[in-house]
Amino acid sequence: MSSIAGSKSGLTWAVHISVLLLVLLWLFPTIGLLISSFRTSDQIATSGWWDALFTQEQNMVLRAKPPKAQNQEGATWVISGNIFADNDESPATISVWGTSSREISKYTPGETADLGDKGKLTVEANGDYRLENTTEFSGKRGGRVFVTATAPPKFTLDNYRTVLFSGSTTDSMAKAFFNTLTVTIPATIIPIVIAAFAAYALAWMRFPGRALLIAAVVGLLVVPLQLALIPLLRLHLAIGIGKGYLGVWLAHTGFGLPLAIYLLRNYMVGLPRDIIENAKVDGATDFQIFTRIILPLSFPALASFAIFQFLWTWNDLLVAKVFLIDATGETTVMTNQIVELLGTRGGNWEILATAAFVSIAVPLAVFFAMQRYLVRGLLAGSVK
Amino acid sequence: MNPALQGLITIVIGVGGCLAYFYLSNQFLDRVLFPGTGEHAGRNINRANQIRPWLFLFPAIFALTLYLAYPVVETLRLSLTDRNAGGAFVGLANYRQMMDEPKFWEAMKNNMLWLIVVPAAATAFGLLAAQLTDRIKWGNIAKSLIFMPMAISFVGASVIFKLVYDTRAADQDQIGVLNALWLTFDGETSSLIFLRLVPAIIVLAFGAFMAYGIYLTLRPLIWGEAERGGGSWWTVPLRAAVAIGAAWLLWLSLKSIFNLFTVTLPYGEPQTWLTVPFWNNFFLMVVLIWIQTGFAMVILSAALRGIPEETIEAAIIDGASPFDIFFKIKVPQIMSTIVVVWTTITLVVLKVFDIVYAMTNGQWETQVLANYMYDKLFRANDWGVGSASAIIIMLLVTPILIWNVYTTRKEMR
Structure with missing residues (x-):
């Protein structure tokens, strides 16, 4: 090539x-x-x-210091300071400025604006200003200055503070984050255990109906989980599980099993026959062969499925909405919280973007850390 | 109780329970039921070994039956009953009611569109990315970055793309990339190239692909190769059906090329992309294509690497151009993998719910079946029609299901 x-x-x-x-x-x-x-x-x-990555030009409306900050220098009354510092803005470079909203670019830095009986104002490029008048300034608020300034890129961590630690009921993702974890971890581990035993039986034990069972697993692999929603919800409500963690764990276990069995069986079939037969000759039982030989050897396949199931349960919305989240919303997961934010705060991109990133961060970390196993799993079972 | 603690206890009970079940049931079998010692040791061991597989399989079979097999039957039953009439059998009334709803047909139509566009685009992009990245040193980094969206939830991806599609009034700065880009077009040469010529070429390529597909499917029928090649009689209607479908797609693509050059575009006005009827479907599809391309790329790249080097070397010696090598040597050899990728993405498309739910919730004519079903189930509280639409999804999946089972059984023999 x-x-x-x-x-x-x-x-x-x-x-x-x-x-x-x-x-x-x-x-x-x-x-x-x-x-x-x-x-x-x-x-x-x-x-x-x-x-945001470049120096940015922005229009700002800032106020000079109020008249009570004035000093008398001889016959003139003076208010001076830095226009950015006085307004708690970060330093910037002024290109043009003005004193009325109609002419925001009337003056260049260093020029002096004549405000008539309100005095004379000089603004420098770095924001230093000096307002002079022959009579004493009066009133409560300082005069407005319209500046067009170029500011260097500025970033803040405030959004993450709001989303993670503020405790605000609508914006906080902290609770949803832990709820998601609570859903995900058991829903990843339990199917692995069940599937591993079944996969071993399907791969290495002889019994009538084995081929039929494997075909059934392959068939169930593609059954859309939409079909399971109503009957299972009715079942859960009928036997008293209702909506809650137990229900969602069971549902995820059920939905994850076909892929788990399929992946693990395909992997276990490929393990060398000699090892298993030698162990049998030495008198090991099937249970011992499984726990001592097959499980350790199957680690790559177990890891692949674990990543799949983790990503799938972490990112899931539908199963959580149907089996977990009740009217109180106490058990909301992150995907659901984000969808609700999209509805209620569709315009507040700072909250939405941050919330989305908090939910994306964990799967992305898992993805980059364990990509090798994910790829291997995909190649082994690209059916689901 | 604290849910985290509850979760921990569940892990311990669940995993511990499973292990205990497997261990104890095996012990019970070997020690109590059929002890491997004494008078009937041989017979007992054989009997124990006949039962043991079922001990290993029982939890899995139980869960699969209860959580996947039983619901299929139960959903079918529910779709034939009426909730309001106390679950009385109503025959096909739910299906009839569903067929009368324009929203259902809208969902069907959109789903068909999704089924055509998303697998085709994701597979094509995936193949392109696989082929290109295999030839360069930093290919693995590139692959891992294109693959990354696989880890992002559909909801997260929806937020990401909602920002891309965001719209501001005409007099404000646009904060969505798409509108910012759109406003740079003014109807001059560049917009002619990027908005009419390039899409036309892409659609034309799709049309050419379809024409090639028609040729491939019909060739054996025309030349009578089916008999000689050992093809069975039932492939004839199948081939005809595929050819008719492809011909329809070819016609559609030709029609849309014509439309591309005649439509007047509203230059200079910011668009609310998600509310433009028909086209908004494509903006939703982009999200899924973005996610699935990485998957297609990974699988296809493995398949490309599995191609025997000799075939490529022989082609090079014979003076084939890189494009010939790609389309005539490589693609035919990985055709079966392309089919697997295509069907896998098709399955994802059929179940797509989160993207539509989060971005438009089926408004502005973007409804799809899975969201329609959710709507019926949990908003309209109509279990009958909801089940009926779930059965429709199942029917659409069934051909793939049968094909998968068929190929697996063939491989196992």
Whole structure:
């Protein structure tokens, strides 16, 4: 293959560039959300996230210090300071400024605006200003200054503070985060145990009906879980499980089993026959063979399925909505919380973006840490 | 009780219970029921070994039956009964009621659109990415980045793309990428190229692919190869059906190319993408394509690497161009994998719920079957029609189910 690429360097470059474009295209949406989660709501509302990375020009309405801060210097009364510091803004560079909303770019830095009986105002590029008048300033509030300034990129962690630690009932993801964990971990571990035994029986034990059972598992692999919703919810309500963690654990176990059995059986069948037969000759029981030999050897397959099931249960919305979340909403999971935020706070991108990122972070970490097993699992059982 | 603690206890009880069940039942079998010592030791061991598989299988069979097999039957039964009439048998009344609803047909139509576009686009992008990344050094990093959306939930992806599609009034700065990009088009040359020519080429490529597919499916019939190649009689109607479907898609793609060049586009106005009828379906599909491309890429790249080097080397020596090698040597050899990828994505598409639910909730003519069913079940509280629509989803899945079982059984022989 390299011989093709090597002989035509132009084509190689085309390949590099197209892969780069493809990767960027695929990353672009996620990066947008990630960057938005570090911006303030004002920033998000007034400019695209792609502007956040560069020095940004923005229009600001700021106020000078109130008249009570004035000093008398000889015959003139003076109010001076830095227009950004006085308004708790980060430093920026002023390109133009004005004193009325109709002419926000009337003056350049260093120029002096004549405000008539309200005095003379000089604003420097770094925001230092000096307001002078021959009579004493009166009133409560300082005068308004309209500045157009270029500010360096600015990011904040406030959104994460709100979403994770604020305890606000609508925005906080902390509870949903732990609820999701509570759903996910048992729903990942229990099917593995059940499936491992079944897979061993299907792979290494002889009994009538084995082929039929394997075919049934393959068939159940593709049964849409939509079919299971009503009957199972009715069943859960009838036998008293109702909506809750137990119900959702059982449901996830049931829905995950076909893939688990399929993956594990395919893997176990490939294990060397000699080991198992030698162990049998040495007098090991099936139970011992399973726990001492098969389980340790099957670790890669177990890991693949564990990742699948973890991602699937963590990211699930439908099963949680049907089997877990009741009217009180105490047991809400993160996906559901985000959908609700989309409804109630559809415009508050800083909260939405941050909440989404909190929910994405864990699966992404798992994904990058254990990608090898995920790929292996996909290759072994790309049916579900 | 604290749910975390409850979860921990469940893990311990669940896992411990499972292990205890397996251990104790095996012990019981070997020590009490059929002890492997004494008078009938041989007979007992044989009997124990006949029962043991079922001990291993029992929990799995129980869970599979209760959570997957029984619901299929029960849903079928529910779809034939009326909840309001106390569960009385009503025959096909629910199905008739569903057929009379325009929303159902909208969902069907959209689902068909999803079924065509998403698997095709995801497989095509996946194949492209697999082929390109296999040839460069940093291919593995590129792959892992394209694969990344697989880990992101449908809901998270919906939020990500809602930001992309966001709309602001015309006099404000746009914060959605798509609108910002849209406003740079003004109807001049660049928009002619990117909005009409490039899509037309893509659709044309799809049409050409379909035409090639028709040729491939019909060739054996025309030349009578079916008999010689040992094809069975039932492939004839199947081939005809596939060809008719492909011909319809070919016609559609030609029609849309014509439309592409005649439609007037509202340049300079920010669009609320998710409310534009018909096209908003495509904006929703993009989310799923974005997620599934990585999956297709990983599988297809493994298949590409599995192609015997000799076939490619022989082609190079014969002077084949890289494009010839790709389309005439590689693609035919991984055709079965492409089919697997295609059907797997098809299954995902049939079940797609979260994306539509989170982004439009089926408004503005974006309804799909899974969301329609959820709507009927939990908002309209109509179990009959809800079950009926679930059965429709099951019917759509059934061909794939039968095919999977068929191939597995063939492989096992």
